[in-house]
Amino acid sequence: MSALSLAASIFGVMLFLMAIRTPIAVAMFAAGTFGYIYQVGLPPFFNNLNGMAFARFASYDLSVIPLFILMGNFATQGGISKALFQFAAIVMGRFKGGLAMAAVLASAGFGAICGSSVATAATITSVALPEMKRHGYSGRLATGTLAAGGTLGVLIPPSVPLVIYAILTEQNIAKLFAAAMIPGVIAMLGYMIAIAVYVRLVPGHAPEHDANEQKLSWEALKGVLPIAIVFLVVFGGIYGGLFTPTEGAAVGAAATFVAALLKRELTWAKTKQCFYSTAAASAMIFMIFIGADLMNSALALTQVPAQLASVIQGWDVPPLMVVGGIMLFYVVLGAVMDELSMILLTIPIFFPVVMGLDWGGMSSESVAIWFGIMVLMTVGFGLLAPPVGLNVYVVNGLAKGVPIGESYRGVLPFLASDVVRSLLVLFFPAISLWLVQFVG
Numbered sequence: 001m002s003a004l005s006l007a008a009s010i011f012g013v014m015l016f017l018m019a020i021r022t023p024i025a026v027a028m029f030a031a032g033t034f035g036y037i038y039q040v041g042l043p044p045f046f047n048n049l050n051g052m053a054f055a056r057f058a059s060y061d062l063s064v065i066p067l068f069i070l071m072g073n074f075a076t077q078g079g080i081s082k083a084l085f086q087f088a089a090i091v092m093g094r095f096k097g098g099l100a101m102a103a104v105l106a107s108a109g110f111g112a113i114c115g116s117s118v119a120t121a122a123t124i125t126s127v128a129l130p131e132m133k134r135h136g137y138s139g140r141l142a143t144g145t146l147a148a149g150g151t152l153g154v155l156i157p158p159s160v161p162l163v164i165y166a167i168l169t170e171q172n173i174a175k176l177f178a179a180a181m182i183p184g185v186i187a188m189l190g191y192m193i194a195i196a197v198y199v200r201l202v203p204g205h206a207p208e209h210d211a212n213e214q215k216l217s218w219e220a221l222k223g224v225l226p227i228a229i230v231f232l233v234v235f236g237g238i239y240g241g242l243f244t245p246t247e248g249a250a251v252g253a254a255a256t257f258v259a260a261l262l263k264r265e266l267t268w269a270k271t272k273q274c275f276y277s278t279a280a281a282s283a284m285i286f287m288i289f290i291g292a293d294l295m296n297s298a299l300a301l302t303q304v305p306a307q308l309a310s311v312i313q314g315w316d317v318p319p320l321m322v323v324g325g326i327m328l329f330y331v332v333l334g335a336v337m338d339e340l341s342m343i344l345l346t347i348p349i350f351f352p353v354v355m356g357l358d359w360g361g362m363s364s365e366s367v368a369i370w371f372g373i374m375v376l377m378t379v380g381f382g383l384l385a386p387p388v389g390l391n392v393y394v395v396n397g398l399a400k401g402v403p404i405g406e407s408y409r410g411v412l413p414f415l416a417s418d419v420v421r422s423l424l425v426l427f428f429p430a431i432s433l434w435l436v437q438f439v440g
Contacts, residue, residue, distance in 0.1 A: 007304040010035040010295065015336070024341045025284070028291030035298030052293055057286065060246065061167050066282040067249035068158045071230075071256045072114035073274035076123045078260020080226060084109050085127045087224045097199035097206045099135055100145040101192045103128040107149030108156055108188040109224065112231045113256060115158040116281075117339070117383055121150025121391045125398045138205040139402035141198070144410020147391040148191055151380040154339065156184035157235070158249065160285070161339050161379060165372045168347045171365070173245040174238050178435040179369045183377060183425055190417035198413045226259035239439060285340060292344030299349070309353045319357040323371065324426060326350050327378045334382015338390055342379050366433055373432040374425060381418050384411045 010031050017027035036045050056062070075081065088102035088109070095101060107124045114120050125146045132142040154161050157177035166173045199206040234252040237243050243251065260266040299305055312322060333342055354371050355364060362370075383391040386408050396407040425431050 003302040003304050003307070006035065006038070007299055007302045010298055010302075014295065018336060023287075024337065025287035025291040028288070028295045028341070028345065032291065032294030032296070032298045036294065036301065039298070039301045048297060049294065052297065053290060056289055056293060059167065061163075061173075062286075062289075064163050064173070064246045064249045065160055065285060066278055067246070067253050068115040068160060068163070069281050070274060070278040071158075071249065071253040072116055072119050073277050074253065074256040074260045074266070075110065075113050075227075076119060077266055077270040077274050078256070079263050079265035080113075080256075080259065081106065081110050081123045082127050083263075084224055084227060085124065085131075087221065089131070095196070097141075097195045099128070099132050100137065100141060100195045100199075100206065103132070103145050104149045104152070104188060104191045104195070107146075108152045108184070109227055111153035111156040111184075113158075113227055113234075113252065114153050115160045115163075117150050117153040117380065117391060118394055120153030121147055121394050122398065124149060125395050129395075129399055136207045138406075139399060140406040140410040141195075141205040142410070143392070143395045143399045143402055143407040144412070144414060145191075145195060147384055147389070147395040147407065147411055148414035150391045150395070151383050152184065152188055152191075154376065155180060155187050155380055157181065158252070159376065161343055162372065162376055163245075164285075164340060164343055165347060165375060168344070169351050169368055169372065171368050171372065172439070175365075175369055175436050175439045176372055177235070177245070178239070178439045179373050179432045180376065181435055183373055183421065183432050186421050186424070186431070187377075187418075190421050191414055194413040194417045226256075226262070230255045230259060288341055288344055292341065295345065296348045305349045305352070308349070309356055312353050312357075319354075319359055320426065322357060323354060323374060326354070327374060327422065327426070330375065330378040331381055331385065334379060334385060334388070336388065337382075339379035339383060342382070343375065347375070362429070366429070366436070369436060370425075370429040370432055374422070377418070377422050377425065381415065381422070384415055384418070 013034055014027045014031035017030055018024060022030075033045065036048065085102060085106040088105040089099055092098040092102040092105060103124060106128065107120050110124060111120050114123075128146060129142055132145075133139075153159075157180050159177070159180060162176050162180060163173055165171070166176050230252055233255055234248045237251060238245055238248040257266075330342060330346070333346070337345075351368075351371070355367060359367050383389060386392075389408065389411070392404070392407050392411060396402060396404050399407070
């Protein structure tokens with residue numbers, strides 16, 4: 001069997017197992033096992049698996065993942081999301097489509113202390129959806145908005161996929177977080193503009209005016225102060241040089257725990273649930289790590305990734321065209337895989353290709369950071385686009401009585417906004433790199 005045929009067979013085994021609803025971690029592990037044993041035999045496979053698992057799980061940097069997940073769980077169970085949405089509703093209620101804009105604003109705020117797209121979507125949906133229904137928003141606009149808003153959970157730091165990208169490519173986590181700030185804010189503003197345009201072009205999906213007699217008060221402001229304080233403490237400490245991103249995640253988890261206690265909504269049962277949910281999510285991510293590592297090892301033995309890099313570098317095409325092609329591939333792959341699996345599986349293949357291109361005056365570090373932000377935005381696209389769109393499924397499952405087709409129609413304006421934002425960052429890398437220069 002030729003190297004290319006073997007690599008295709010490994011991918012084929014993985015896709016077949018995924019098609020019959022095998023967990024992604026197991027599908028990648030099984031495909032990698034098949035490819036590795038076929039090429040070198042059983043004893044080398046066990047030796048590699050033993051060393052690979054220890055090397056991966058002994059990494060100190062990986063501890064940042066469960067800490068950020070725990071931070072998000074404390075915020076979810078502590079009732080912080082409710083106060084955040086109420087504040088956003090007061091601020092945005094004067095505009096047509098204001099509650100939908102408030103849901104986006106609340107998602108961005110919650111994403112700043114969460115790091116998970118699905119958790120952000122599910123948490124804000126549980127708070128915002130009943131209010132949007134009560135005010136007369138259509139199921140299409142409500143679910144589309146909440147699904148799109150959930151993607152801000154990974155676009156706005158802290159972001160678990162971005163941490164994984166940093167670990168895989170050996171980049172500075174703090175600099176990647178800084179690079180994601182402006183694209184994340186652009187995403188939030190783009191979604192709010194998409195809502196404003198949609199409710200005017202397509203009448204009947206939002207009330208003419210969101211009647212909200214509440215005025216901005218100290219009580220409303222006090223509700224969002226914990227989020228602002230946690231964000232400033234974590235990222236102020238990281239960028240001020242007081243602690244590393246991993247230490248910042250620990251400080252953030254502790255600070256969010258205290259904030260949740262002060263709101264008096266975090267019971268002992270909810271506290272235990274926070275740790276159980278964190279353990280389950282972390283175990284899932286680490287299992288995907290092992291599956292992706294094994295599959296990438298099998299692919300590396302075929303030499304196909306290295307050959308692919310050589311072929312693309314020999315095409316003499318503009319680097320932006322190569323990156324654009326990779327982004328389109330991610331959009332297609334997002335139809336069958338979640339964002340973590342895509343990053344773990346493809347970055348070891350695509351990253352050397354991108355770094356081997358001639359980028360003129362851009363430094364290697366700048367290229368690596370900019371490419372990471374492009375990947376992050378594109379995998380976020382996959383969280384909304386049919387036929388999978390994990391965020392759409394999560395939100396639709398919470399919105400009883402709304403057909404899944406209506407939810408997919410609801411995300412179309414936000415996908416259009418995503419396309420515009422991705423093209424901006426693709427052709428103008430300085431958008432994502434401007435803040436990086438201030439990080440030591």
